Amino acid sequence: MTKAAAVLIAALLLTLAVLASLSIGPVAIGPTRAVAVIEAAVRHGRAGLPPDMLRGAAILFDVRGPRTALGALVGAAMALAGAVMQGMFRNPLADPSLVGVSSGAALAAVAWIVLGEGVAHLLPPALGALALPVAAFFGGLAATLLLARIATRDGRTEIAMTLLAGVALGALAAAGTGLLVFMARDDQLRTFLFWTLGSLGGATWLKVGLAAPFVGWLIIQTPFLARGLDAVALGERAAFHSGVDVERLKKAALLGVAAATAAAVASAGAIGFVGLAAPHLVRLSIGPAHRALLPVSALIGAALLLGSDVVARMAAAPAELPIGVVTAAFGAPFFLWLLLRRRARLFG
Amino acid sequence: MKSVALSRRLILGGLAASAVLARSAAVRAQTASAPRIVALGGAATEILYALGLGDQVVGVDVSSGFPPEARKKPNVGYYRAISAEGALALSPTLIIATDGAGPKEAMDVLAAASVKLVSLKEIKAAEDIPARILTVAEAAGAPERGAELAAAVSADLKSLSDDVAQIGKRRRTLLLLGPPRSGTLMAGGAGSSGAFALTLAGADNAAAALSGWKPLTDEAAYGIAPDAIVVLQTGSPVSPQEIAQRPALADSPAVKEGRVITADALGLVGFGPRAAHAAFDVAKKIYPEATFRDLPPRAWTGKSAAGR
Amino acid sequence: MSALEATGVSVRLGGRTVVAEASLAIRPGRVTVLIGPNGAGKSSLLAALAGDLPPSEGEVALDGAPLSFLKPAELARRRAVLTQTVELAFPFTVDEVVRLGLPQGLARAEADRAVEEALAAVDLAGAGPRSSTAMSGGERQRAHLARVLAQLAAAPDARPRYLLLDEPTASLDLAHQLATLAIARRHADAGGGVLAVLHDVNLAAMAADELVAMKAGRIVAAGAPASVLTDDMVAAVYDVAARVGVAPGGPFLLPQTAKALRR
Numbered sequence: 001m002t003k004a005a006a007v008l009i010a011a012l013l014l015t016l017a018v019l020a021s022l023s024i025g026p027v028a029i030g031p032t033r034a035v036a037v038i039e040a041a042v043r044h045g046r047a048g049l050p051p052d053m054l055r056g057a058a059i060l061f062d063v064r065g066p067r068t069a070l071g072a073l074v075g076a077a078m079a080l081a082g083a084v085m086q087g088m089f090r091n092p093l094a095d096p097s098l099v100g101v102s103s104g105a106a107l108a109a110v111a112w113i114v115l116g117e118g119v120a121h122l123l124p125p126a127l128g129a130l131a132l133p134v135a136a137f138f139g140g141l142a143a144t145l146l147l148a149r150i151a152t153r154d155g156r157t158e159i160a161m162t163l164l165a166g167v168a169l170g171a172l173a174a175a176g177t178g179l180l181v182f183m184a185r186d187d188q189l190r191t192f193l194f195w196t197l198g199s200l201g202g203a204t205w206l207k208v209g210l211a212a213p214f215v216g217w218l219i220i221q222t223p224f225l226a227r228g229l230d231a232v233a234l235g236e237r238a239a240f241h242s243g244v245d246v247e248r249l250k251k252a253a254l255l256g257v258a259a260a261t262a263a264a265v266a267s268a269g270a271i272g273f274v275g276l277a278a279p280h281l282v283r284l285s286i287g288p289a290h291r292a293l294l295p296v297s298a299l300i301g302a303a304l305l306l307g308s309d310v311v312a313r314m315a316a317a318p319a320e321l322p323i324g325v326v327t328a329a330f331g332a333p334f335f336l337w338l339l340l341r342r343r344a345r346l347f348g
Numbered sequence: 349m350k351s352v353a354l355s356r357r358l359i360l361g362g363l364a365a366s367a368v369l370a371r372s373a374a375v376r377a378q379t380a381s382a383p384r385i386v387a388l389g390g391a392a393t394e395i396l397y398a399l400g401l402g403d404q405v406v407g408v409d410v411s412s413g414f415p416p417e418a419r420k421k422p423n424v425g426y427y428r429a430i431s432a433e434g435a436l437a438l439s440p441t442l443i444i445a446t447d448g449a450g451p452k453e454a455m456d457v458l459a460a461a462s463v464k465l466v467s468l469k470e471i472k473a474a475e476d477i478p479a480r481i482l483t484v485a486e487a488a489g490a491p492e493r494g495a496e497l498a499a500a501v502s503a504d505l506k507s508l509s510d511d512v513a514q515i516g517k518r519r520r521t522l523l524l525l526g527p528p529r530s531g532t533l534m535a536g537g538a539g540s541s542g543a544f545a546l547t548l549a550g551a552d553n554a555a556a557a558l559s560g561w562k563p564l565t566d567e568a569a570y571g572i573a574p575d576a577i578v579v580l581q582t583g584s585p586v587s588p589q590e591i592a593q594r595p596a597l598a599d600s601p602a603v604k605e606g607r608v609i610t611a612d613a614l615g616l617v618g619f620g621p622r623a624a625h626a627a628f629d630v631a632k633k634i635y636p637e638a639t640f641r642d643l644p645p646r647a648w649t650g651k652s653a654a655g656r
Numbered sequence: 657m658s659a660l661e662a663t664g665v666s667v668r669l670g671g672r673t674v675v676a677e678a679s680l681a682i683r684p685g686r687v688t689v690l691i692g693p694n695g696a697g698k699s700s701l702l703a704a705l706a707g708d709l710p711p712s713e714g715e716v717a718l719d720g721a722p723l724s725f726l727k728p729a730e731l732a733r734r735r736a737v738l739t740q741t742v743e744l745a746f747p748f749t750v751d752e753v754v755r756l757g758l759p760q761g762l763a764r765a766e767a768d769r770a771v772e773e774a775l776a777a778v779d780l781a782g783a784g785p786r787s788s789t790a791m792s793g794g795e796r797q798r799a800h801l802a803r804v805l806a807q808l809a810a811a812p813d814a815r816p817r818y819l820l821l822d823e824p825t826a827s828l829d830l831a832h833q834l835a836t837l838a839i840a841r842r843h844a845d846a847g848g849g850v851l852a853v854l855h856d857v858n859l860a861a862m863a864a865d866e867l868v869a870m871k872a873g874r875i876v877a878a879g880a881p882a883s884v885l886t887d888d889m890v891a892a893v894y895d896v897a898a899r900v901g902v903a904p905g906g907p908f909l910l911p912q913t914a915k916a917l918r919r
Contacts, residue, residue: 026568054599062595063567090745113530117584129590132529185411185426187582187613191530194563201566202531204595231756233745234800237708241739242757242807243732269531288746318568319558320532 003292006285010299014072017306021068022060024310026317029056070203070211070267071309072302075274077215077264079301080222081257082275083282083294087229088253089159095275096261098166099254100143103173105265108139110180110192117188129202132195133210133266140262143169148254157250159236197322198269200309207267214263218256219298225253226290233288273327274301277335284338304331385488386435388427389446392468393418394620395484396444398648399493407438413614414622415650432457444468444484446618471544471619474509478502481621497621497648504624504643505548511640512550512631519575519634521551522602525561525613526582527590532563541617542580548627551576551634566596576634577602580613609633621648659683660705660735660818660849664714667700674700676873677714682849684816687840689860690853692870693894698853699740699822701870705851706737706820719815733759735818736804740826742796744788750775750799751784757807770810774802777839779832793827801836808848819843821852825859837863861885861906869893881906891917 023031037056040049049057081096089098096102112135123131147169151162181189228249231239236246264271278301279293286292308326315321386407387393393412396405402417409427412418424434427446432454435443440463447470449455459465466487468480478498485494523536523546536542537558546553554574555564577597579586588608597603615626628643645651660682667675675697682688682705690698703709705716707723716723718734736757744753754771762770775781778798783791788799801824808817821840825833833856840850840863854860860867861881869877869884871893877884885907890898898914900907 026565027571058595058599059567059570062598063570066595067566087745092746109530117582119584129527129529129531129593132531182429185582186428187525187534190534190561191526194532194534195530199532199563201533201563202528202594203566227760230748230752233748234742234753234756235739237703237739238737238742240708240728241706241732241737242803243729243759245728283746287752288748289752313565313567316562318555318565318572319537319562320565320568322563 003286003289003296006282006292006296007299010282010296010303014299014303014306017303017310018068018072020310021071021306022064025059025064025313027055027059029059034060066205066208067200067203067309068306069205069208071200071306073208073211073215074200074264074268074271075278075302075305076298077211077218077260077301078271078275078305079278079297080218080294081261081264082277082301083279083290083297084218084225084229084253084257085275086279087225087232087290087293088250089163090233090235092280093276096257097170097275098163099258099261100147100166100169100173101140101258101261102265102270103170103177104143105136105140105262106196106270107173107177107180108142109136109195110177110184111135111139113188113191113195114180114184129204130206130210133207137262137266140265141258143173144254144258144262148251156247157254159250162254194322195269196324198271198324198327199312199320199322200268201320203267211263211267214259218260221252221256222294222298223291225249225256226294229253229290229294269322269324271305271324271327273324273331274304277331278304280335281338383442383489384438384440386424386438386440386443387412387418388424388430388435388443388449389468390414390614390618391446391480391620392444392484394614394618394622394648395481395497396488398481398497398621399485399488399490401488401490404488406440407435411614414612414620415648430454430458432461436461436463442466442487444487447471471541474505474548475502477505477619477621477623480619500644500646501621501624504628504646507641507643508548508624508628508631509550511638512548515550515635515638518550518552519607520554520572521546521549521576521578521634522554522564522569522572522574524577524579524591527579527586528594529590533566533569533594533596534561535564535569537562541619542578544619545616545623545627545630546578548623549578549631549634551578551631566594569594570596570599573600574602575600575605576607576609578609578611578616578630578634580616581610582613586610607634607636621646622650625649625651658719658816660716660718660851662701662705662711662714662716665701665704665711665716666713667697667704667709668712669700669709673712674873675704675711678870678873678875679714680705680868680875680878682818682820682851684847684849685844686865687844687850687852687863688866688868689864690851690868690870691855691857691860691893695872696870696893697873698870700873702737702820702822702851702853706735707731708737718818729759732807733817734815735820736807737820738801738804738822738824740822742800747787747789749784750780750786750788750791750802753788753799754784754803754806757803757805758810759807762810766810770806771802774806774809775799777805778802779835794829794832797824797827798832798836801839805839808843816848817843818849818851821850823853823855825854825856833859857885857890858908861908885909890914 023034037053040053041057085094085096086092112132147166150165151158228244231242231244240246279297282293282297282300308323312321312323312326383404384406385404387396387405388409390411393408394414397415405421407424408418408421409424411427425431427449442464443458445467447468478501481498482494485491523542525534535555535558537560538556540560543553554572577591591597591608592603602608609630611630615622625643632640662678662680665678666673678701692698704711754774758767778801780798788796824836844850864881867881867884868875877889885900887900890896895917896914897917898909900909
C-alpha cells in the first residue's frame with residue numbers, strides 16, 4: 001500500500017466513523033432527518049428551528065456532537081502518543097502509560113473521588129463536573145514531569161532510566177491508588193472503577209475545548225518528531241550522527257505525549273489498547289517510517305475509538321458499556337489475528 | 349485492586365485460624381454485665397439509636413453517618429469490607445449487620461467467634477422495614493421499644509402510601525447515584541435499592557430498562573426526558589445546577605419545571621427508621637401540587653418537624 | 657588548515673579514563689587508520705571526534721570550531737559516522753534506511769539520486785525495497801555504509817567532509833572489505849577526510865596514509881604505515897613477537913610468524 005493511499009483510506013475510515021457516531025444512538029434519527037436538522041440549523045440557527053426539530057438538534061449538537069469530537073480527539077491523542085512512545089523507546093510494546101501519565105492521572109482521580117468530596121460542594125456548580133478531569137490532568141502531567149526530572153542528568157534524558165523509573169513511579173502511584181480504593185465507599189469505588197474503564201459520556205463542547213489545545217500541541221509537532229523518530233530507530237547515537245538533536249527530541253516527545261495523554265485520560269478515563277494497537281495496525285500495512293505512521297495512526301486511532309464508542313452506547317442501550325471494554329474486546333482478537341498473519345513483516 | 353482483595357482473603361484465612369483466641373476474649377467480655385453492640389451499616393446503627401440503645405453501641409462502620417453522635421464511636425471500617433479482627437477487638441456481645449455486610453469470610457469469622465451475629469435482610473417491600481426494626485430490637489433485648497418504633501414507622505409508611513395512591517399521573521423519575529462528576533450518569537435501574545425508594549415516593553422509575561445501578565448513556569437519558577430527577581447525596585452536597593448543566597438533561601421536564609431533587613442517600617435508600625420521612629420529602633418535591641398529610645414529627649429523624 | 661582535530665583529548669567513561677591526552681588530526685585528502693588491541697580506546701577516541709562523548713579534557717574542533725558549538729544538524733552535514741553495530745528497532749526497508757541519512761528539505765529527485773548512488777557504491781543497487789531485517793549481517797552493514805555516504809553526498813556546501821568508520825569491515829567478506837576501503841579512499845581523493853578503526857593490521861597498513869596505534873588509551877605511534885608498523889611497535893602494542901615484512905604495497909604481518917609474549 002502506498003503512503004498516499006494509506007492516508008486516504010484512514011481519512012475515509014475516520015469520516016465513516018464520524019458519520020456513524022453522529023447518526024447511530026439509542027434515539028433513532030435517520031440520516032435524512034439528521035441532514036434536514038443540520039441544514040435547518042445552519043440556515044436558521046438553533047433558535048429558529050421548528051419545534052419538531054428541537055429534539056433532534058439537541059441530540060445531534062449537544063450530545064452526539066461533543067461526544068464525537070471528544071472521541072476523535074482522544075483516539076487520535078492515544079494512538080499518536082503510542083506511536084511516538086514506541087519510536088522513542090525503540091520498543092513495540094511501549095505505550096504512554098510507560099511515562100507514568102496514566103498512573104499519575106488515576107491516582108489524582110481516585111484521590112479527588114475519595115478525599116475531594118469534602119470540598120467538592122464548595123466549587124461553583126459549573127466546575128463540579130470538571131474537577132475530576134482537571135485533577136486527573138494535573139496528576140498525569142505531574143507524574144511525567146517528576147519522571148523526566150529523575151531520568152535527566154546533565155541535560156541528558158536516559159531512556160533506560162526513564163523506563164525503569166517509570167515502572168517504579170507507576171508502582172508507587174498504584175500503591176497510593178490501592179490505598180485510596182481501600183478507603184473508598186461503594187459509590188466512590190464505582191465512580192473510580194467506571195472512570196478507569198473509560199467513557200465518553202458527559203462530553204461537552206467545553207471539555208472538547210479544554211482537551212483540544214494539548215492534543216493539538218502534539219499533532220503540530222509530528223513533522224519534527226517524525227524525522228527524529230525515524231533516525232532514533234537506528235539508536236540514539238546514530239540519530240545524533242545523522243543530525244538529530246536527540247535531547248531536544250526526547251523532551252519534545254515526552255512532554256507532548258504527557259500533555260496529550262493527560263488531556264485524553266482526563267476527559268475520557270484510561271482507555272487502554274488504542275495507544276498500543278493503532279500504531280501497530282498502521283505499521284503492519286505501511287511500514288515503520290514515521291512521516292506516514294504518525295498521521296495515519298492518529299486518524300486510525302480516532303476512527304477506532306469512535307467505532308468502539310458506537311458499540312459502547314448501543315450494545316447495552318440504554319445502559320452504556322465502558323468503552324475500554326469494547327476497545328479491548330474487539331481490538332485484541334483482531335490485533336492477534338493481524339499479528340499471526342503478518343508475523344514475518346513484523347519480526348522479519 | 350485484585351491484589352488488595354487477594355491479600356485481604358489471605359489475611360482472613362489466617363484470622364479464621366485465630367478465631368479461637370478471639371473467642372476466649374469475647375466470652376470473657378460476655379460475662380460483664382452491659383451488652384456491647386457493634387453495628388455494621390447505616391440502617392443497623394440508626395435503628396439502634398432510634399431504639400434508644402445508642403449507649404450500648406461500642407462500634408460502627410464508616411457508612412453509619414446518622415445520627416451524628418454515632419460518628420464518634422470507634423470505627424471498624426466499611427461494612428462491605430469489614431476486618432473481623434477489628435470488630436472483635438471491641439469485644440462485642442452482639443453484632444448487627446445490615447444486608448451487604450461482608451466479605452463473607454469476615455462474617456464467617458464473626459459467626460464462628462460465638463458473638464451473636466444478626467444479619468438484616470434486604471428490603472423488598474414496605475413491611476420489611478418495620479420487620480427489620482423488630483429483628484434488631486429483639487436481638488438487643490428491647491422488644492417493647494421495638495414494637496413501638498416499628499408501629500410508628502409502619503403508620504408513617506402507611507400514611508405516605510395512602511396519599512401516594514391518590515396521585516393520578518405518576519411522574520417518571522430518574523434516580524442518580526451522586527452527581528455525574530466522573531462523567532457517567534449512574535442511574536438506579538430495576539431491582540436497585542433506589543428503585544424501591546421511588547416506589548415508596550410514588551414515582552415511576554424512568555430507568556427501569558436498566559437492572560441495578562448502571563451507567564446510563566447521555567443520549568438515552570435525553571430520550572427518557574424524565575419528569576423528575578432525584579440525586580442521592582453520599583458525601584458532599586449536590587447542587588441542582590450541576591444536573592441542569594448536563595446537556596442530556598437540560599431539556600428534560602425535570603430541569604425545565606424545577607423538579608431536580610437532592611436527597612440524602614442513607615436516609616432514602618438505607619431503609620432505616622427514617623425511610624418514610626425521607627420518601628415523604630422526596631414525594632412532596634416530585635408532586636408539589638399534590639396534598640400529603642404531614643407525618644408526625646419523630647425523634648429519630650433528627651428534625652423537629654417532618655416535611656418542611 | 658582544515659581538519660577534524662583532537663587536541664590533548666581525554667575521555668572518561670564510568671569513572672575510568674579510556675582515552676588519555678590524545679592528539680590527532682584527520683585531514684582532507686588523507687585516510688587515517690586507528691589500530692590497537694581490544695580496549696585500547698580506539699572507538700572512544702572516534703566517538704570523541706564524532707561528538708558523541710564530550711572530552712573531559714582537551715578539545716575537538718572541526719575546521720577550527722569546537723564541536724560543542726555546532727548543532728547536530730550542522731555537524732551532520734560535515735561529518736558522518738558508521739558505528740560498529742546498528743540495530744534497527746523496526747523493519748525499515750533498505751531504501752528507508754539510506755534515506756534516514758539525508759538532510760531535511762532535499763528535493764525529491766536529488767534525494768532519489770543520492771540514495772541510488774549510495775546503494776550502487778556499496779554493491780546493493782536495486783536492494784531498496786528489501787526489508788533491512790531480512791538481510792545478512794554483511795549486507796546490513798553495507799546498507800548502513802550507504803546511509804552514511806548518502807548523508808555526506810547530499811551535503812550542499814563545498815567544505816571538506818569527514819567520514820568516521822568504526823570497524824567498517826568487521827562482518828564483510830574479503831571482496832566487500834576491499835570495496836569498503838576503496839570507498840574510503842575515493843572519499844579522501846575527492847577532498848574528504850577519513851578516520852577508520854580497523855582490526856586487521858594488514859588491511860590497515862594497506863589502506864592508511866597515516867597509521868595511528870593506540871594502547872591503554874594513549875596514542876603510542878603515528879605516521880606513515882611503514883614507519884609505524886614495525887617489529888618493535890607490534891611487540892609493544894599487541895604484546896606479540898612477529899616479523900613485519902615489506903611488500904611493494906607496504907608493510908605486512910604474517911600471523912603465522914607471531915607468538916604471544918606475555919600470555
